[in-house]
Every structure is written in structure tokens, then in C-alpha cells.
Amino acid sequence: MTLMKSWVDSANDANHPFPLNNLPYGVFSVSDDDPHCGVAIGDMIFDCAAAEESGLIDLGVGSVFDVPFWNEVMELGADKWAELRARLTAILSEGSADQDAAKDMLVAQSDATMHMPFLVSEYTDFYAGKNHAFNVGTMFRGPENALPPNWLHIPIGYNGRASSVVVSGTDVRRPWGQLKGPNDAAPRFAPCARFDIELEVGAIVGTASDGPITVQEADDNIFGYVLLNDWSARDIQAWEYQPLGPFQAKATATTISPWIVTKAALNPFRCDTPAREVELLDHLKDCGPMLYDIDLEVTLRPEGGSESTIARTNYKEMYYSAAQQLAHHTTSGCPMNTGDLLGSGTISGPTKESRGSLLELSWGGKEPLELASGETRNFIEDNDTLTLKGAAKGDGYTIGFGDCVGKVLPALDDPYKR
Amino acid sequence: MTLMKSWVDSANDANHPFPLNNLPYGVFSVSDDDPHCGVAIGDMIFDCAAAEESGLIDLGVGSVFDVPFWNEVMELGADKWAELRARLTAILSEGSADQDAAKDMLVAQSDATMHMPFLVSEYTDFYAGKNHAFNVGTMFRGPENALPPNWLHIPIGYNGRASSVVVSGTDVRRPWGQLKGPNDAAPRFAPCARFDIELEVGAIVGTASDGPITVQEADDNIFGYVLLNDWSARDIQAWEYQPLGPFQAKATATTISPWIVTKAALNPFRCDTPAREVELLDHLKDCGPMLYDIDLEVTLRPEGGSESTIARTNYKEMYYSAAQQLAHHTTSGCPMNTGDLLGSGTISGPTKESRGSLLELSWGGKEPLELASGETRNFIEDNDTLTLKGAAKGDGYTIGFGDCVGKVLPALDDPYKR
Numbered sequence: 026m027t028l029m030k031s032w033v034d035s036a037n038d039a040n041h042p043f044p045l046n047n048l049p050y051g052v053f054s055v056s057d058d059d060p061h062c063g064v065a066i067g068d069m070i071f072d073c074a075a076a077e078e079s080g081l082i083d084l085g086v087g088s089v090f091d092v093p094f095w096n097e098v099m100e101l102g103a104d105k106w107a108e109l110r111a112r113l114t115a116i117l118s119e120g121s122a123d124q125d126a127a128k129d130m131l132v133a134q135s136d137a138t139m140h141m142p143f144l145v146s147e148y149t150d151f152y153a154g155k156n157h158a159f160n161v162g163t164m165f166r167g168p169e170n171a172l173p174p175n176w177l178h179i180p181i182g183y184n185g186r187a188s189s190v191v192v193s194g195t196d197v198r199r200p201w202g203q204l205k206g207p208n209d210a211a212p213r214f215a216p217c218a219r220f221d222i223e224l225e226v227g228a229i230v231g232t233a234s235d236g237p238i239t240v241q242e243a244d245d246n247i248f249g250y251v252l253l254n255d256w257s258a259r260d261i262q263a264w265e266y267q268p269l270g271p272f273q274a275k276a277t278a279t280t281i282s283p284w285i286v287t288k289a290a291l292n293p294f295r296c297d298t299p300a301r302e303v304e305l306l307d308h309l310k311d312c313g314p315m316l317y318d319i320d321l322e323v324t325l326r327p328e329g330g331s332e333s334t335i336a337r338t339n340y341k342e343m344y345y346s347a348a349q350q351l352a353h354h355t356t357s358g359c360p361m362n363t364g365d366l367l368g369s370g371t372i373s374g375p376t377k378e379s380r381g382s383l384l385e386l387s388w389g390g391k392e393p394l395e396l397a398s399g400e401t402r403n404f405i406e407d408n409d410t411l412t413l414k415g416a417a418k419g420d421g422y423t424i425g426f427g428d429c430v431g432k433v434l435p436a437l438d439d440p441y442k443r
Numbered sequence: 444m445t446l447m448k449s450w451v452d453s454a455n456d457a458n459h460p461f462p463l464n465n466l467p468y469g470v471f472s473v474s475d476d477d478p479h480c481g482v483a484i485g486d487m488i489f490d491c492a493a494a495e496e497s498g499l500i501d502l503g504v505g506s507v508f509d510v511p512f513w514n515e516v517m518e519l520g521a522d523k524w525a526e527l528r529a530r531l532t533a534i535l536s537e538g539s540a541d542q543d544a545a546k547d548m549l550v551a552q553s554d555a556t557m558h559m560p561f562l563v564s565e566y567t568d569f570y571a572g573k574n575h576a577f578n579v580g581t582m583f584r585g586p587e588n589a590l591p592p593n594w595l596h597i598p599i600g601y602n603g604r605a606s607s608v609v610v611s612g613t614d615v616r617r618p619w620g621q622l623k624g625p626n627d628a629a630p631r632f633a634p635c636a637r638f639d640i641e642l643e644v645g646a647i648v649g650t651a652s653d654g655p656i657t658v659q660e661a662d663d664n665i666f667g668y669v670l671l672n673d674w675s676a677r678d679i680q681a682w683e684y685q686p687l688g689p690f691q692a693k694a695t696a697t698t699i700s701p702w703i704v705t706k707a708a709l710n711p712f713r714c715d716t717p718a719r720e721v722e723l724l725d726h727l728k729d730c731g732p733m734l735y736d737i738d739l740e741v742t743l744r745p746e747g748g749s750e751s752t753i754a755r756t757n758y759k760e761m762y763y764s765a766a767q768q769l770a771h772h773t774t775s776g777c778p779m780n781t782g783d784l785l786g787s788g789t790i791s792g793p794t795k796e797s798r799g800s801l802l803e804l805s806w807g808g809k810e811p812l813e814l815a816s817g818e819t820r821n822f823i824e825d826n827d828t829l830t831l832k833g834a835a836k837g838d839g840y841t842i843g844f845g846d847c848v849g850k851v852l853p854a855l856d857d858p859y860k861r
Contacts, residue, residue, distance in 0.1 A: 146606070147565065147604060147605060147606060152687060173685055173686055174623075175621075175623075175630075175682055175683055175685075178621065178623075178630050179621050179630075179683065181683065181687050181690070182687060182690060183601065183602065183687040183688050183690060184601065184602035184603060184604060184690070185602060186565060186602060186777055186778075187565055188564070188565060188777065188778040188779065188780055188783075189776075189777055189778060198776055200774070200775040200776050201655065201774060201775070201776075202774055202775055203593075203596065203597050203724065203774065205593075205596075211721075212593075212596050212597075212724065213724070214724045214725070214726050214774075236858065236861075237619065237858040237859055238859075239859055258775065261775065264593055265593055265597060265599065266686070266688075267591055267593075267686070268591055268684070268685070268688070269570060269599050269600060269601040269688040269689065270601050270684075270686070270687040270688025270689075271687070271688075272599070272600060272601060272602070273771070273772070273774055273775040273777065274775070276772075276775045276776070276777035277775045277776045277777065278776070303629075306621065306630065306631070306632045307632070308632050308859070353691070354691070354694075356618070356619060356620055356621065356632075356691055356858075357618040357619070357620055357676065357679065357691040357692070357694045357695045358607075358616055358618050358619075358694070358695045358696075358858075359604055359606065359607055359691065359694035359695065360604075360606040360607060361606065362606055365606075440654065440655040440774075440776075441655055441656075441657055441726070443654075
């Protein structure tokens with residue numbers, strides 16, 4: 026696969042995140058328009074609702090784009106996903122007969138506001154990055170007991186809060202919570218002092234299921250991927266999480282990037298999971314390359330300061346693919362729905378510079394991180410802006426994700442005052 | 444408060460679960476009708492959609508009853524909840540001028556099929572019954588360490604799967620899962636051998652919130668209550684639940700009773716939480732009686748056998764009220780939505796006969812339970828029917844919940860065969 030040429034000039038750059046090869050799906054609005062579906066091409070957005078209204082796109086199923094979510098398209102299933110992608114490719118290709126009709130349906134991304142690209146049905150967050158699990162386990166239990174006994178056998182995860190998922194650009198308010206340090210006599214209710222990111226990739230379920238599904242079926246059911254920052258209040262988490270798992274520590278916000286990058290766009294970047302230390306049971310075994318080679322990066326920008334890259338890693342560091350996670354999610358018969366979002370778990374590489382959370386980067390606050398500005402960080406400070414970036418690098422082209430950005434506002438003085 | 448008389452004769456019985464004092468909300472259908480909203484009165488259902496169409500009920504907000512869920516009414520807020528209850532009370536009271544118009548809008552419950560009464564936005568399950576937490580903790584960690592350190596300070600809970608919530612009467616298929624006993628060399632994938640119930644009461648969020656709310660605000664936002672059976676695969680749970688909490692063990696199904704009993708109907712039965720062993724922090728402190736005196740019962744009926752009562756307890760055994768749980772749920776800023784369902788946690792009393800799960804009743808399978816038929820049970824066997832029952836007993840009247848029933852079907856031979 027090489028760069029596919031478009032008549033939208035800005036898309037024909039080897040480093041542009043949104044070439045014709047990508048065609049990621051988002052929801053946008055311009056001025057007072059109602060948010061609706063569009064696809065990114067170069068610096069522009071192609072207005073799918075306008076294309077549908079004019080007849081330029083017709084999936085034969087009635088109107089599906091003049092709504093502020095992609096769930097209706099997801100529900101159509103894989104054949105229609107392929108049909109839509111083929112049609113968009115034809116319309117936007119260099120030399121397309123549709124260029125004249127389509128060119129008035131382009132909007133500059135710089136003029137648009139991006140919204141949540143889909144309705145999140147339910148949100149599950151996994152813990153399937155081995156370096157992350159090992160690092161966190163080492164800090165809490167020592168290196169001998171770092172990985173929980175089940176870790177190499179199932180992609181462990183917990184259910185998160187769909188209501189807290191927000192789109193890139195949404196400010197995140199530092200939460201209050203109940204805290205108790207190991208040496209405190211009693212807990213107290215106070216603002217979180219150890220607010221953190223988690224660098225993740227989110228998989229979006231496109232096709233619903235109602236019973237156990239295989240890893241291959243799970244891969245088939247996934248619609249696409251986004252970058253995902255699972256904001257985490259480490260001090261709230263430490264006090265609340267035993268024995269039932271993370272709860273309020275993860276419920277303030279989870280930010281996703283605005284563009285759904287489809288499985289089709291990522292296909293050339295499929296790669297295998299790492300070698301297994303123990304054989305998986307049959308129902309979770311790999312049956313093809315279902316991870317993706319996606320370069321990932323985290324930056325931190327203090328208020329008024331410059332941006333520092335604080336971590337670089339790759340999605341292929343995961344021990345379990347999203348398909349394996351989804352298959353495991355269904356083993357008990359759990360119904361999965363269109364719009365379910367699965368967080369990969371924090372993606373950390375083997376080196377210090379490739380760790381996907383401040384908890385790991387500062388080793389629990391013991392090794393402060395130096396920023397370009399000379400400032401240091403253990404955890405996030407007020408008005409810091411954190412950005413996740415992701416891109417798969419092909420032969421002369423890039424499949425970019427669009428940044429996943431969030432600025433952390435100071436905690437309220439009194440969270441109950443309105 | 445005494446029994447309020449209705450012109451629907453069957454409602455005027457001191458032991459009937461659905462007198463005029465109750466008026467619980469459900470979704471029903473008769474033959475091929477689309478499911479829509481109705482209210483139980485005696486042995487009948489008053490068809491709210493028909494009443495709305497004829498103008499007998501008019502909340503001034505357009506049509507809200509001709510849909511298969513009560514969420515639209517919930518979203519209207521507490522003033523409209525009170526207005527609706529007052530209007531229904533007027534229509535169905537003895538001597539009502541509306542009797543002639545309303546009598547054709549009654550359907551016999553025996554002719555109706557009940558459906559899920561509301562759309563579950565998200566589902567959270569708490570662990571807020573002290574006897575249950577103490578019993579389970581004692582089995583796993585000994586009586587000295589039975590309660591986790593945070594337990595007396597916050598109502599701990601975890602997010603469950605809304606997609607798995609079903610209405611009473613739905614069969615539940617015994618799940619498969621990954622299992623590993625403490626003496627097994629490796630895990631295996633097999634049908635659950637320790638399938639269990641959890642006797643709970645579910646609180647339904649009526650009014651949404653978007654930031655921390657007080658206990659009083661939380662109580663105000665609750666629309667009503669249902670009985671809730673959180674089916675639990677104890678062997679799957681034992682292997683998966685550390686460190687992230689219950690996941691697939693709780694995702695097969697959660698069954699709720701078909702009628703939403705409103706807060707208004709339960710008001711006469713409000714009672715205080717038990718004496719606190721340690722003082723709660725201000726934001727979680729009790730600010731009025733927010734538990735309810737509701738007698739609860741669990742029965743088990745083997746296929747073809749007779750029903751045995753295996754547990755009797757009361758909702759007032761909880762350590763935390765649903766209002767305290769909801770308030771805690773919002774501390775981090777977590778948005779809560781209309782239709783969010785909060786499970787109380789298993790409700791066990793102090794005596795052996797008042798334990799709300801088979802895990803406790805059989806003490807981890809070591810003390811088999813004797814049934815009326817002479818059979819014994821450690822956990823649920825195939826084709827057993829489990830029923831939760833609940834009723835608040837007033838002065839000459841009863842506020843009943845309608846049974847919460849589920850029959851457990853055998854596991855599939857091969858869960859991946861279709």
C-alpha cells in the first residue's frame with residue numbers, strides 16, 4: 026500500500042494524518058449547525074450528511090449521517106462499512122467524476138468544532154499492557170509478585186462509566202475524592218493530589234453480539250479505534266480499589282480523540298501480539314495479527330509554557346489485542362452492543378521513556394520528570410494540557426488519529442457549592 | 444397512612460401487593476400490542492398510554508406513555524412525578540368521576556406480558572450490606588480482616604453491565620468461564636459450578652446530575668426501587684476479581700422485578716441506617732431516614748418440585764442508603780443519568796436464615812441447605828427457579844414489589860456452536 030492520491034491537495038502529503046488511505050469518521054459542526062457526520066480528508070471535512078442529501082452517497086438504508094453519532098452506520102454491519110468506504114474513496118480520489126459535486130461539501134477543519142463521534146453504550150477498561158501491569162505491580166507489591174496470577178491467562182478489565190467519556194478538547198476538572206494515605210489516621214475528603222493520565226487505544230464495537238464469540242468474530246465486530254486517555258486519580262484509587270476495583274478514581278473523565286480510525290484503514294499495520302509466556306486457553310488464542318503498529322506519544326504543556334514529549338511508545342506493546350479483550354468480555358454471555366468502547370489498558374514500552382502514565386514515568390512520584398521548560402512533574406498540575414498523539418507510518422503515507430487533548434482545571438473550592 | 448380505597452375491588456385487600464397506595468409503574472403488552480406504560484392496581488393494569496390518548500391523563504408535555512420505558516416520565520422531574528401520582532390516585536380512587544372512562548383502560552395482569560420497565564443507562568452494584576460483607580470477608584480472610592479498611596467510610600461498589608439487566612421471568616443460562624481452583628495447576632474454560640443469587644434492592648436514578656451532589660439531593664433524584672437479583676458465578680469471580688473487581692462473574696444477567704415502586708409509595712416506610720461504628724465524613728452523612736422497612740424473601744424451586752423459602756431479611760439491614768451510594772457515586776464529578784440503576788449490594792441479616800446469597804447460606808458450599816423436598820443445595824442446580832419477594836407492611840395495607848423470578852437453564856454443551 027502506498028499513498029492514494031486525492032483531489033483534495035492537502036491530503037497528498039506523506040506526513041499528513043488524513044490522506045485518502047485513512048478516511049476517519051467524526052461528528053462536526055460549523056457555527057450554529059447541528060452536529061452531524063463527516064469524514065476527514067487532508068485539512069478538510071467531507072460532509073457526509075450533505076452528500077447523502079444530494080444523493081452522492083446512498084447506502085440504500087435511508088438517512089444515517091444527519092445525526093450527531095456514527096452508531097447508525099455501525100449498526101449496518103461490515104458489508105455496508107465496506108460499501109461506504111469504497112464510495113468515499115471513489116468520490117475523493119484524484120480524477121473522480123464526483124469532484125465538482127463534492128467540492129462544495131468540504132468544510133475546513135479549522136472552521137469546525139468536533140463533537141463525540143459516537144454514543145458510548147458502555148465503557149470497559151482493560152489492564153492488558155504487560156509493562157504497565159509489571160511496573161504498577163512492582164511499585165505496589167514488589168517485582169516477584171508484580172503480575173496478578175490471572176494476568177497471563179485472561180485480559181483482566183473492569184467496567185468504567187460511559188457517562189464520563191468526553192471528546193478531545195473538553196477541559197477536565199480536577200476531582201475531589203475520599204483519600205487516606207497509608208500513615209493517615211482517618212480518611213478525608215479533598216481534591217486529588219495525584220491526578221494522572223493513561224495512554225490507551227480504544228476499540229469501538231460496531232456489531233452487537235448476544236453470547237460468547239470467538240476472537241475472530243470479535244475482530245470482525247470491531248468498527249474502529251480512537252486514542253483514549255483514561256484520567257486517573259491515583260490517591261482516590263489507592264484508598265477505594267480493594268476489593269472491588271477502580272470506581273470514582275476513573276469516573277471524572279475519559280477523553281477520546283475525535284476521529285474514529287476504521288479497521289480498514291489500519292489493516293496494513295496489523296501485527297502479532299508478543300510471544301506468549303504461557304499458552305492461552307483455546308477460546309482466547311490468537312488467530313491472526315490483531316494488534317496494530319501505531320506510534321504513540323504523550324505531551325505535557327504547562328500553562329503558558331512549551332510542549333514537552335514525556336512518553337513515546339507503540340500500540341504493539343500490548344499483550345492482548347482488542348479482539349481478545351472483546352472475546353473474553355463475552356465468555357459469560359454478556360451482551361455487547363454497538364457503541365461499546367473498550368480501553369486497551371495503559372500502553373507502556375520496556376524503557377523508562379516509553380511509559381504511558383505519570384505514575385510510571387515518575388515512579389510513584391519518586392523520580393520527578395523534567396520538562397523542556399525546566400519545570401518538573403510527578404503528577405499533573407493545574408492548567409497543564411496533556412495530549413496523546415498516534416500515527417501508523419506506511420510507505421509514503423501516514424494514518425493519523427487526530428490529537429486527544431485535555432486541559433486540567435483546578436479543583437473547585439467547594440464541590441457542593443452551586 | 445391506612446389502606447386507600449379504589450373502585451378496582453381487588454386492590455382493596457390488606458395483603459394485596461398493589462393497592463391504591465402503591466401504584467407501581469411497569470411496561471406491559473397484551474397479545475401483539477407494542478409494549479407501553481401501565482400502572483398496577485389490584486389484579487389489573489391501568490393502561491397509561493390509553494389514558495393519555497383519551498385525554499384522561501395530560502401532563503402537558505406531549506406523549507410520554509406510549510413507549511416501552513418510563514424514562515421519559517423520569518426525565519420530567521419530581522414535580523411531574525407528583526402530578527402524575529396525584530392524577531392516577533384521583534382516577535383510581537373509590538368514587539372517582541373518571542371511573543366510567545377509566546374502566547375500559549384496565550387489563551388483567553394475568554393477560555399481560557411484562558417487559559423491562561425502563562432503559563438501563565448504566566448499572567452500578569454496591570457492597571453495602573454489612574452482614575454480607577462480613578460473612579464473605581470471613582470466609583475469604585478470616586473474621587479479623589473481614590471488612591476491607593475502606594468499608595466503614597465509603598459505600599464501595601463497582602460498575603456492572605447495563606446490557607445484562609433483564610426483567611423477571613427471563614430464563615438465565617448458566618455461563619461458561621475461566622476457572623481455576625486454588626489447587627489447580629492451570630485454569631480451564633468450563634461451565635460455572637458455583638452459580639449463585641444476590642438478594643438486592645435496586646434504586647433507579649430519575650433526575651440526572653453532572654457533578655457532586657449531596658445525600659439529600661441524591662435522595663431527591665431517585666425515582667423508585669425494584670427488587671434485583673445479581674446472578675453471580677462464584678468460581679469465575681474467585682479467579683478473575685483481583686485486583687480489578689468482579690467482571691464476567693457478574694455479566695451473565697441481573698434480573699429486576701417488573702414494577703418500579705416509587706419513592707412516594709415507600710415514604711411511610713422510611714427508616715434510619717444502623718448506628719455508625721465510625722463517623723462518616725460530612726459529604727456522606729445521613730440527613731434523614733433514607734432506608735426503607737421492606738421485608739424480603741428468597742425462594743428456590745427445583746424443577747417439578749415445591750418452593751422452599753431459603754432466606755428472609757429486610758432492606759433496613761443495609762449500612763448505606765441508596766442516597767448515600769448515589770452521593771458517593773458523584774464525588775469525582777461522575778455524571779449520572781436518568782435510568783442509571785444502583786444495586787444495594789447483597790442484603791443479609793445477622794442470622795443464618797437471613798443471608799441473601801447461597802454462598803453465605805451454604806457457607807461456601809460447606810453447609811448444604813435443606814429444601815422442603817428433602818433435596819439439598821450448595822449452589823444453584825440446573826432448572827432451579829429462584830424468586831425474590833418484597834413487601835412493605837403498612838397499617839392494613841401492603842406495598843408489594845412483584846416477584847423477581849429467574850429459572851437457571853443448563854450451560855450449553857459448546858458455547859461457540861451456533
